[in-house]
Amino acid sequence: MAQDWIKVRRDLHQIPEIGFQEFKTQAYLLDFIKSLPQEFLTIESWRTGLFVFVEGRVGDETVAYRTDIDGLPITEETSFDFHSQHDGYMHACGHDFHMTIALGALEHFSINQPEDHVLFIFQPAEEGPGGAQPMLASEAIKQYQPDWIFALHIDPKLSVGTVSSKPGLLFANTSELFIDFKGKGGHAAYPHETKDMIMAASTFNLQSQQLVSRMRDPLNPAVVTIGKMEAGTVQNIIAENARVEGTIRTIKPETMDTVKSGIERILSGIETRFDCTTSVDYGANYYMVHNDERFVERFKRALNGSSIQYKEAPEAMTGEDFGYFLKEIPGFMFWLGVDSPYGLHNSKLNPNEEAIEVGIEAVIRTIKSHS
Ligand SMILES: [Zn+2]
Ligand SMILES: [Zn+2]
Missing domain, CATH: 3.40.630.10 (Zn peptidases)
Incomplete structure:
Protein backbone atom coordinates (compact mmCIF):
# COMPACT_ATOMS: atom_id res chain seq x y z
CA MET A 1 0.00 0.00 0.00
CA ALA A 172 -0.95 36.22 8.40
CA ASN A 173 -2.76 38.53 6.01
CA THR A 174 -0.48 39.05 3.03
CA SER A 175 -0.33 41.27 -0.02
CA GLU A 176 2.12 41.63 -2.85
CA LEU A 177 3.35 45.14 -3.69
CA PHE A 178 4.45 46.45 -7.10
CA ILE A 179 5.19 50.14 -7.61
CA ASP A 180 6.19 51.87 -10.85
CA PHE A 181 7.85 55.30 -10.79
CA LYS A 182 7.90 57.44 -13.94
CA GLY A 183 10.04 60.60 -14.17
CA LYS A 184 12.27 62.15 -16.82
CA GLY A 185 15.63 60.74 -17.92
CA GLY A 186 18.63 62.71 -19.13
CA HIS A 187 22.37 63.33 -19.02
CA ALA A 188 24.08 62.52 -15.73
CA ALA A 189 25.76 65.95 -15.73
CA TYR A 190 22.44 67.85 -16.09
CA PRO A 191 20.38 66.64 -13.13
CA HIS A 192 18.35 69.87 -13.01
CA GLU A 193 16.77 68.97 -16.38
CA THR A 194 15.63 65.53 -15.22
CA LYS A 195 13.42 63.75 -12.69
CA ASP A 196 15.56 61.04 -11.17
CA MET A 197 13.56 57.88 -10.37
CA ILE A 198 16.45 56.17 -8.57
CA MET A 199 16.20 58.95 -5.99
CA ALA A 200 12.39 58.69 -5.88
CA ALA A 201 12.35 54.90 -5.44
CA SER A 202 15.17 54.98 -2.87
CA THR A 203 13.29 57.62 -0.88
CA PHE A 204 10.19 55.45 -0.98
CA ASN A 205 12.14 52.40 0.24
CA LEU A 206 13.52 54.29 3.23
CA GLN A 207 10.23 55.96 4.13
CA SER A 208 8.26 52.73 3.79
CA GLN A 209 10.28 51.25 6.66
CA GLN A 210 8.77 53.90 8.94
CA LEU A 211 5.32 52.46 8.22
CA VAL A 212 6.15 49.65 10.59
CA SER A 213 8.51 51.43 12.99
CA ARG A 214 6.66 54.74 13.42
CA MET A 215 3.11 54.59 12.05
CA ARG A 216 1.78 51.40 13.60
CA ASP A 217 1.07 50.15 17.09
CA PRO A 218 4.12 48.09 18.19
CA LEU A 219 1.76 45.51 19.73
CA ASN A 220 0.11 44.94 16.37
CA PRO A 221 2.82 43.42 14.15
CA ALA A 222 3.35 44.01 10.44
CA VAL A 223 6.09 43.46 7.88
CA VAL A 224 6.88 45.60 4.83
CA THR A 225 9.68 44.05 2.80
CA ILE A 226 11.02 45.41 -0.48
CA GLY A 227 12.63 42.42 -2.16
CA LYS A 228 13.42 43.78 -5.60
CA MET A 229 14.23 47.11 -7.19
CA GLU A 230 14.94 47.89 -10.81
CA ALA A 231 15.92 51.25 -12.28
CA GLY A 232 17.98 52.95 -14.95
CA THR A 233 19.85 51.86 -18.04
CA VAL A 234 23.56 52.81 -17.79
CA GLN A 235 25.88 54.60 -15.37
CA ASN A 236 25.79 58.05 -16.97
CA ILE A 237 22.08 58.47 -17.66
CA ILE A 238 19.65 59.61 -15.01
CA ALA A 239 16.93 56.97 -14.60
CA GLU A 240 13.55 57.81 -16.07
CA ASN A 241 11.84 54.72 -14.61
CA ALA A 242 12.07 52.63 -11.48
CA ARG A 243 10.16 49.64 -10.18
CA VAL A 244 9.96 48.36 -6.65
CA GLU A 245 8.55 44.97 -5.65
CA GLY A 246 7.76 43.78 -2.17
CA THR A 247 5.32 42.20 0.21
CA ILE A 248 3.17 43.29 3.14
CA ARG A 249 2.22 40.98 6.05
CA THR A 250 -0.08 41.80 8.94
CA ILE A 251 -1.69 39.95 11.83
CA LYS A 252 -4.98 41.88 11.65
CA PRO A 253 -6.92 42.37 8.40
CA GLU A 254 -7.60 46.05 9.28
CA THR A 255 -3.85 46.69 9.60
CA MET A 256 -3.43 45.67 5.96
CA ASP A 257 -5.70 48.58 4.96
CA THR A 258 -3.81 50.98 7.25
CA VAL A 259 -0.42 49.96 5.79
CA LYS A 260 -1.72 50.29 2.22
CA SER A 261 -3.10 53.78 2.84
CA GLY A 262 0.25 54.69 4.45
CA ILE A 263 2.05 53.52 1.29
CA GLU A 264 -0.26 55.63 -0.83
CA ARG A 265 0.37 58.70 1.39
CA ILE A 266 4.14 58.25 1.03
CA LEU A 267 3.74 57.90 -2.74
CA SER A 268 1.69 61.07 -3.05
CA GLY A 269 4.44 62.90 -1.12
CA ILE A 270 7.03 61.46 -3.50
CA GLU A 271 5.02 62.57 -6.53
CA THR A 272 4.99 66.13 -5.18
CA ARG A 273 8.63 66.17 -4.15
CA PHE A 274 10.08 64.58 -7.33
CA ASP A 275 7.41 65.87 -9.76
CA CYS A 276 6.85 62.34 -11.03
CA THR A 277 4.01 59.84 -11.35
CA THR A 278 3.68 56.56 -9.48
CA SER A 279 1.32 53.62 -9.77
CA VAL A 280 0.80 50.87 -7.24
CA ASP A 281 -0.53 47.33 -7.77
CA TYR A 282 -1.13 45.00 -4.82
CA GLY A 283 -1.07 41.76 -6.88
CA ALA A 284 -2.19 38.66 -4.99
CA ASN A 285 -3.70 39.19 -1.53
CA TYR A 286 -4.34 36.41 0.97
CA TYR A 287 -6.66 36.59 3.90
ZN1 LIG B 1 4.02 27.88 -1.32
ZN1 LIG C 1 2.06 25.63 -0.28
Whole structure:
Protein backbone atom coordinates (compact mmCIF):
# COMPACT_ATOMS: atom_id res chain seq x y z
CA MET A 1 0.00 0.00 0.00
CA ALA A 2 2.73 2.46 1.06
CA GLN A 3 4.46 1.93 -2.25
CA ASP A 4 1.37 2.99 -4.22
CA TRP A 5 1.20 6.42 -2.60
CA ILE A 6 4.89 7.01 -3.11
CA LYS A 7 4.40 6.26 -6.80
CA VAL A 8 1.44 8.65 -7.01
CA ARG A 9 3.45 11.38 -5.30
CA ARG A 10 6.40 10.80 -7.63
CA ASP A 11 4.15 10.85 -10.71
CA LEU A 12 2.68 14.18 -9.59
CA HIS A 13 6.11 15.53 -8.65
CA GLN A 14 7.22 15.15 -12.28
CA ILE A 15 4.46 17.35 -13.73
CA PRO A 16 4.42 20.62 -11.74
CA GLU A 17 2.27 23.32 -13.33
CA ILE A 18 1.58 26.88 -12.20
CA GLY A 19 -1.74 28.52 -11.34
CA PHE A 20 -4.63 27.74 -13.72
CA GLN A 21 -2.25 25.82 -16.01
CA GLU A 22 -2.68 22.55 -14.09
CA PHE A 23 -3.97 20.61 -17.13
CA LYS A 24 -1.80 17.49 -16.84
CA THR A 25 -2.27 17.49 -13.07
CA GLN A 26 -6.05 17.66 -13.41
CA ALA A 27 -6.00 14.85 -16.01
CA TYR A 28 -3.85 12.68 -13.71
CA LEU A 29 -6.18 13.29 -10.75
CA LEU A 30 -9.25 12.53 -12.86
CA ASP A 31 -7.76 9.28 -14.18
CA PHE A 32 -6.93 8.19 -10.66
CA ILE A 33 -10.33 9.14 -9.21
CA LYS A 34 -12.20 7.43 -12.06
CA SER A 35 -10.31 4.21 -11.28
CA LEU A 36 -11.87 4.16 -7.76
CA PRO A 37 -15.27 2.59 -6.95
CA GLN A 38 -17.78 5.20 -8.21
CA GLU A 39 -20.85 4.22 -6.17
CA PHE A 40 -20.71 7.17 -3.72
CA LEU A 41 -18.81 9.68 -5.89
CA THR A 42 -19.84 12.74 -7.91
CA ILE A 43 -16.96 14.33 -9.82
CA GLU A 44 -17.12 17.86 -11.15
CA SER A 45 -14.35 19.80 -12.89
CA TRP A 46 -13.94 23.48 -12.13
CA ARG A 47 -11.41 25.23 -14.40
CA THR A 48 -8.18 23.26 -13.72
CA GLY A 49 -9.47 22.06 -10.33
CA LEU A 50 -12.00 19.47 -9.18
CA PHE A 51 -14.80 18.94 -6.71
CA VAL A 52 -15.36 15.32 -5.67
CA PHE A 53 -18.41 14.73 -3.50
CA VAL A 54 -18.69 11.51 -1.48
CA GLU A 55 -22.26 10.72 -0.47
CA GLY A 56 -22.43 9.95 3.27
CA ARG A 57 -24.48 7.13 4.80
CA VAL A 58 -26.29 9.52 7.18
CA GLY A 59 -25.24 12.87 5.79
CA ASP A 60 -26.08 15.14 8.76
CA GLU A 61 -23.03 17.20 7.95
CA THR A 62 -20.85 17.95 4.95
CA VAL A 63 -17.16 18.16 5.72
CA ALA A 64 -14.84 19.59 3.07
CA TYR A 65 -11.17 18.73 2.72
CA ARG A 66 -9.13 21.01 0.49
CA THR A 67 -5.82 20.35 -1.24
CA ASP A 68 -3.92 22.76 -3.45
CA ILE A 69 -2.57 21.37 -6.73
CA ASP A 70 -0.12 23.90 -8.25
CA GLY A 71 3.67 24.00 -8.44
CA LEU A 72 6.12 26.91 -8.55
CA PRO A 73 8.29 28.59 -11.22
CA ILE A 74 11.48 27.25 -9.59
CA THR A 75 14.18 25.13 -11.27
CA GLU A 76 14.52 21.89 -9.33
CA GLU A 77 17.97 21.17 -7.91
CA THR A 78 17.41 17.75 -6.36
CA SER A 79 19.04 14.56 -7.60
CA PHE A 80 15.78 12.59 -7.52
CA ASP A 81 15.34 10.20 -10.42
CA PHE A 82 11.70 11.39 -10.40
CA HIS A 83 12.61 15.09 -10.62
CA SER A 84 10.44 17.59 -12.48
CA GLN A 85 9.95 16.93 -16.19
CA HIS A 86 8.85 20.54 -16.66
CA ASP A 87 11.97 22.70 -16.98
CA GLY A 88 11.83 25.71 -14.68
CA TYR A 89 8.95 24.36 -12.59
CA MET A 90 8.91 22.39 -9.38
CA HIS A 91 6.60 21.13 -6.65
CA ALA A 92 8.69 23.05 -4.12
CA CYS A 93 5.83 23.71 -1.70
CA GLY A 94 4.72 20.10 -1.20
CA HIS A 95 1.44 20.34 -3.09
CA ASP A 96 2.35 16.95 -4.65
CA PHE A 97 2.18 15.56 -1.09
CA HIS A 98 -1.08 17.38 -0.40
CA MET A 99 -2.74 15.92 -3.51
CA THR A 100 -1.49 12.40 -2.77
CA ILE A 101 -2.89 12.57 0.76
CA ALA A 102 -6.25 13.80 -0.59
CA LEU A 103 -6.31 10.87 -3.03
CA GLY A 104 -5.44 8.48 -0.19
CA ALA A 105 -8.36 9.69 1.94
CA LEU A 106 -10.67 9.78 -1.07
CA GLU A 107 -9.79 6.20 -1.94
CA HIS A 108 -10.60 5.14 1.63
CA PHE A 109 -14.05 6.75 1.56
CA SER A 110 -14.83 5.51 -1.95
CA ILE A 111 -14.56 1.98 -0.50
CA ASN A 112 -15.79 2.63 3.08
CA GLN A 113 -18.82 4.91 2.78
CA PRO A 114 -18.44 7.79 5.27
CA GLU A 115 -21.17 8.67 7.74
CA ASP A 116 -21.14 12.38 6.80
CA HIS A 117 -20.95 13.72 3.29
CA VAL A 118 -17.40 14.61 2.27
CA LEU A 119 -16.40 17.16 -0.34
CA PHE A 120 -12.84 16.89 -1.66
CA ILE A 121 -11.70 20.19 -3.15
CA PHE A 122 -8.69 20.15 -5.52
CA GLN A 123 -7.85 23.85 -5.69
CA PRO A 124 -5.70 25.37 -8.45
CA ALA A 125 -3.47 28.46 -8.22
CA GLU A 126 -2.70 28.59 -4.49
CA GLU A 127 0.68 30.20 -5.14
CA GLY A 128 -0.96 32.82 -7.36
CA PRO A 129 -3.04 34.38 -8.70
CA GLY A 130 -5.25 32.69 -6.07
CA GLY A 131 -7.83 29.98 -6.70
CA ALA A 132 -9.73 30.02 -3.40
CA GLN A 133 -11.78 33.17 -3.98
CA PRO A 134 -13.06 32.29 -7.46
CA MET A 135 -13.72 28.73 -6.31
CA LEU A 136 -15.80 30.01 -3.38
CA ALA A 137 -17.74 32.26 -5.74
CA SER A 138 -18.52 29.34 -8.09
CA GLU A 139 -21.96 27.74 -8.38
CA ALA A 140 -20.31 24.36 -7.91
CA ILE A 141 -19.32 24.88 -4.27
CA LYS A 142 -22.68 26.49 -3.38
CA GLN A 143 -24.62 23.33 -4.17
CA TYR A 144 -22.51 21.33 -1.69
CA GLN A 145 -22.69 23.83 1.23
CA PRO A 146 -19.89 22.45 3.45
CA ASP A 147 -20.58 22.80 7.20
CA TRP A 148 -16.89 22.83 8.00
CA ILE A 149 -13.59 22.58 6.18
CA PHE A 150 -9.97 21.68 6.82
CA ALA A 151 -6.63 21.43 5.04
CA LEU A 152 -3.00 20.65 5.75
CA HIS A 153 0.38 21.96 4.70
CA ILE A 154 3.68 20.11 4.92
CA ASP A 155 6.17 21.49 7.43
CA PRO A 156 9.86 20.76 6.70
CA LYS A 157 10.85 21.71 10.27
CA LEU A 158 8.58 19.15 11.99
CA SER A 159 9.52 15.52 12.30
CA VAL A 160 7.60 12.76 10.55
CA GLY A 161 4.76 11.48 12.74
CA THR A 162 4.08 14.94 14.17
CA VAL A 163 1.32 17.39 13.25
CA SER A 164 0.76 20.86 14.63
CA SER A 165 -1.91 23.51 14.72
CA LYS A 166 -3.35 26.12 17.05
CA PRO A 167 -6.64 27.88 17.69
CA GLY A 168 -6.87 31.40 16.23
CA LEU A 169 -4.30 32.89 13.89
CA LEU A 170 -2.03 30.44 12.07
CA PHE A 171 -1.02 32.46 8.97
CA ALA A 172 -0.95 36.22 8.40
CA ASN A 173 -2.76 38.53 6.01
CA THR A 174 -0.48 39.05 3.03
CA SER A 175 -0.33 41.27 -0.02
CA GLU A 176 2.12 41.63 -2.85
CA LEU A 177 3.35 45.14 -3.69
CA PHE A 178 4.45 46.45 -7.10
CA ILE A 179 5.19 50.14 -7.61
CA ASP A 180 6.19 51.87 -10.85
CA PHE A 181 7.85 55.30 -10.79
CA LYS A 182 7.90 57.44 -13.94
CA GLY A 183 10.04 60.60 -14.17
CA LYS A 184 12.27 62.15 -16.82
CA GLY A 185 15.63 60.74 -17.92
CA GLY A 186 18.63 62.71 -19.13
CA HIS A 187 22.37 63.33 -19.02
CA ALA A 188 24.08 62.52 -15.73
CA ALA A 189 25.76 65.95 -15.73
CA TYR A 190 22.44 67.85 -16.09
CA PRO A 191 20.38 66.64 -13.13
CA HIS A 192 18.35 69.87 -13.01
CA GLU A 193 16.77 68.97 -16.38
CA THR A 194 15.63 65.53 -15.22
CA LYS A 195 13.42 63.75 -12.69
CA ASP A 196 15.56 61.04 -11.17
CA MET A 197 13.56 57.88 -10.37
CA ILE A 198 16.45 56.17 -8.57
CA MET A 199 16.20 58.95 -5.99
CA ALA A 200 12.39 58.69 -5.88
CA ALA A 201 12.35 54.90 -5.44
CA SER A 202 15.17 54.98 -2.87
CA THR A 203 13.29 57.62 -0.88
CA PHE A 204 10.19 55.45 -0.98
CA ASN A 205 12.14 52.40 0.24
CA LEU A 206 13.52 54.29 3.23
CA GLN A 207 10.23 55.96 4.13
CA SER A 208 8.26 52.73 3.79
CA GLN A 209 10.28 51.25 6.66
CA GLN A 210 8.77 53.90 8.94
CA LEU A 211 5.32 52.46 8.22
CA VAL A 212 6.15 49.65 10.59
CA SER A 213 8.51 51.43 12.99
CA ARG A 214 6.66 54.74 13.42
CA MET A 215 3.11 54.59 12.05
CA ARG A 216 1.78 51.40 13.60
CA ASP A 217 1.07 50.15 17.09
CA PRO A 218 4.12 48.09 18.19
CA LEU A 219 1.76 45.51 19.73
CA ASN A 220 0.11 44.94 16.37
CA PRO A 221 2.82 43.42 14.15
CA ALA A 222 3.35 44.01 10.44
CA VAL A 223 6.09 43.46 7.88
CA VAL A 224 6.88 45.60 4.83
CA THR A 225 9.68 44.05 2.80
CA ILE A 226 11.02 45.41 -0.48
CA GLY A 227 12.63 42.42 -2.16
CA LYS A 228 13.42 43.78 -5.60
CA MET A 229 14.23 47.11 -7.19
CA GLU A 230 14.94 47.89 -10.81
CA ALA A 231 15.92 51.25 -12.28
CA GLY A 232 17.98 52.95 -14.95
CA THR A 233 19.85 51.86 -18.04
CA VAL A 234 23.56 52.81 -17.79
CA GLN A 235 25.88 54.60 -15.37
CA ASN A 236 25.79 58.05 -16.97
CA ILE A 237 22.08 58.47 -17.66
CA ILE A 238 19.65 59.61 -15.01
CA ALA A 239 16.93 56.97 -14.60
CA GLU A 240 13.55 57.81 -16.07
CA ASN A 241 11.84 54.72 -14.61
CA ALA A 242 12.07 52.63 -11.48
CA ARG A 243 10.16 49.64 -10.18
CA VAL A 244 9.96 48.36 -6.65
CA GLU A 245 8.55 44.97 -5.65
CA GLY A 246 7.76 43.78 -2.17
CA THR A 247 5.32 42.20 0.21
CA ILE A 248 3.17 43.29 3.14
CA ARG A 249 2.22 40.98 6.05
CA THR A 250 -0.08 41.80 8.94
CA ILE A 251 -1.69 39.95 11.83
CA LYS A 252 -4.98 41.88 11.65
CA PRO A 253 -6.92 42.37 8.40
CA GLU A 254 -7.60 46.05 9.28
CA THR A 255 -3.85 46.69 9.60
CA MET A 256 -3.43 45.67 5.96
CA ASP A 257 -5.70 48.58 4.96
CA THR A 258 -3.81 50.98 7.25
CA VAL A 259 -0.42 49.96 5.79
CA LYS A 260 -1.72 50.29 2.22
CA SER A 261 -3.10 53.78 2.84
CA GLY A 262 0.25 54.69 4.45
CA ILE A 263 2.05 53.52 1.29
CA GLU A 264 -0.26 55.63 -0.83
CA ARG A 265 0.37 58.70 1.39
CA ILE A 266 4.14 58.25 1.03
CA LEU A 267 3.74 57.90 -2.74
CA SER A 268 1.69 61.07 -3.05
CA GLY A 269 4.44 62.90 -1.12
CA ILE A 270 7.03 61.46 -3.50
CA GLU A 271 5.02 62.57 -6.53
CA THR A 272 4.99 66.13 -5.18
CA ARG A 273 8.63 66.17 -4.15
CA PHE A 274 10.08 64.58 -7.33
CA ASP A 275 7.41 65.87 -9.76
CA CYS A 276 6.85 62.34 -11.03
CA THR A 277 4.01 59.84 -11.35
CA THR A 278 3.68 56.56 -9.48
CA SER A 279 1.32 53.62 -9.77
CA VAL A 280 0.80 50.87 -7.24
CA ASP A 281 -0.53 47.33 -7.77
CA TYR A 282 -1.13 45.00 -4.82
CA GLY A 283 -1.07 41.76 -6.88
CA ALA A 284 -2.19 38.66 -4.99
CA ASN A 285 -3.70 39.19 -1.53
CA TYR A 286 -4.34 36.41 0.97
CA TYR A 287 -6.66 36.59 3.90
CA MET A 288 -5.32 35.29 7.22
CA VAL A 289 -5.77 31.63 8.19
CA HIS A 290 -7.79 31.85 11.39
CA ASN A 291 -8.53 28.46 12.96
CA ASP A 292 -11.81 27.83 14.75
CA GLU A 293 -10.99 26.48 18.20
CA ARG A 294 -13.86 23.92 18.15
CA PHE A 295 -12.39 22.19 15.13
CA VAL A 296 -8.82 22.24 16.43
CA GLU A 297 -10.13 20.47 19.55
CA ARG A 298 -11.99 18.00 17.38
CA PHE A 299 -8.80 17.35 15.42
CA LYS A 300 -6.84 16.65 18.61
CA ARG A 301 -9.54 14.23 19.77
CA ALA A 302 -9.52 12.54 16.36
CA LEU A 303 -5.82 11.74 16.81
CA ASN A 304 -6.37 10.03 20.18
CA GLY A 305 -5.43 6.38 19.95
CA SER A 306 -3.14 6.93 16.98
CA SER A 307 0.64 7.17 17.03
CA ILE A 308 0.48 10.71 15.60
CA GLN A 309 1.91 13.38 17.93
CA TYR A 310 0.19 16.76 18.21
CA LYS A 311 2.17 19.94 18.94
CA GLU A 312 0.97 23.50 19.39
CA ALA A 313 2.10 25.56 16.36
CA PRO A 314 3.53 29.08 16.43
CA GLU A 315 1.93 31.90 14.37
CA ALA A 316 3.66 32.56 11.06
CA MET A 317 3.94 35.65 8.85
CA THR A 318 3.57 33.44 5.77
CA GLY A 319 0.35 33.53 3.74
CA GLU A 320 -2.00 30.81 2.51
CA ASP A 321 -4.89 31.04 0.10
CA PHE A 322 -6.90 28.69 2.36
CA GLY A 323 -7.65 31.73 4.56
CA TYR A 324 -10.44 32.69 2.15
CA PHE A 325 -12.17 29.35 2.75
CA LEU A 326 -11.96 29.86 6.52
CA LYS A 327 -13.38 33.36 6.14
CA GLU A 328 -16.60 31.78 4.77
CA ILE A 329 -16.65 28.31 6.36
CA PRO A 330 -15.52 27.39 9.91
CA GLY A 331 -12.64 24.96 10.21
CA PHE A 332 -8.88 24.80 10.58
CA MET A 333 -5.56 24.07 8.96
CA PHE A 334 -2.70 21.98 10.30
CA TRP A 335 0.97 21.38 9.58
CA LEU A 336 2.19 17.89 8.69
CA GLY A 337 5.80 17.11 9.65
CA VAL A 338 7.96 16.01 6.69
CA ASP A 339 11.42 16.59 8.12
CA SER A 340 13.28 18.17 5.16
CA PRO A 341 16.63 19.94 5.62
CA TYR A 342 15.47 22.42 2.95
CA GLY A 343 12.47 24.69 3.47
CA LEU A 344 9.34 25.46 1.48
CA HIS A 345 10.00 27.12 -1.91
CA ASN A 346 13.58 25.80 -1.82
CA SER A 347 14.82 24.18 -5.05
CA LYS A 348 16.15 21.24 -2.98
CA LEU A 349 13.02 20.60 -0.87
CA ASN A 350 13.14 16.93 0.06
CA PRO A 351 10.13 15.92 2.20
CA ASN A 352 10.22 12.46 3.76
CA GLU A 353 7.70 10.28 1.93
CA GLU A 354 6.85 8.34 5.11
CA ALA A 355 4.79 11.38 6.06
CA ILE A 356 2.27 10.59 3.30
CA GLU A 357 0.78 7.68 5.30
CA VAL A 358 0.67 9.87 8.41
CA GLY A 359 -1.17 12.59 6.48
CA ILE A 360 -3.69 10.12 5.05
CA GLU A 361 -4.41 8.72 8.51
CA ALA A 362 -4.79 12.19 10.08
CA VAL A 363 -7.21 13.26 7.33
CA ILE A 364 -9.31 10.07 7.51
CA ARG A 365 -9.53 10.30 11.32
CA THR A 366 -10.54 13.96 11.15
CA ILE A 367 -13.27 13.31 8.56
CA LYS A 368 -14.65 10.52 10.76
CA SER A 369 -14.56 12.68 13.91
CA HIS A 370 -17.73 13.91 15.57
CA SER A 371 -18.38 16.92 17.71
ZN1 LIG B 1 4.02 27.88 -1.32
ZN1 LIG C 1 2.06 25.63 -0.28
